[in-house]
Amino acid sequence: MGDHSFDPNIQHIHGYEDTPNLEWVPTGYYEGCGAVDGSQYCEINHTIYIPENDIDLAYWYGDGALAYIVAHEYAHAMQTSRYGTFSEDRLTELEADCLAGLYLAYIPNVAFDDDDVEEMTALAYDAGDNQWFQDHHGTPEERLAAVVRGMRAASDGLGIEGCLYL
C-alpha cells in the first residue's frame, strides 16, 4: 500500500455531503427506484440498496466480495452525483469497478489479504456480462482488470484520476 498520510476516508475523497444512504433489504423490496432485484444505486433518494440475494451471492465468494459490491454501487452514486459520468454502458461499469477497487484499498485500518482480493476479483470476473444491468458491465477479463487497476491507483498515489475517464 502507498502513502496514506492524507485522510483516507472514502467520504473525504468525494466530499462528505455526497455520502449516499446504504440499505440492506429483502430481495424484491420496493422503494425509490422500484423493485430491488439486484444491487443498485437509486438517484431519487440517493440510496444504495443491497438485496439479500446479492448478499447471499457475495458470501458464496467471501466477505471481501460483499465489500466489493457495496463499493461498486458507491461508485455509481459518485458517478451520478459528483461527476455526471453515469450512464448504463460498459465504460461506466468498468469505471465503477475501478473506483470500487480504489475505495476498498483506501478503507482505513482494514488490510485486505490475498484471499479478500481474490474474492473481490473473482466476483467481478464472474459478474462480467451477466449481472445487474445485463450486457453493460463488460467482459470478465475487463472487469477483473478494472478492479485491479483501481487497487493499483490507490497504491500508486494516482487516486481517482487513475479511474475516471478510462
Ligand SMILES: [Zn+2]
Ligand atoms: Zn454497476
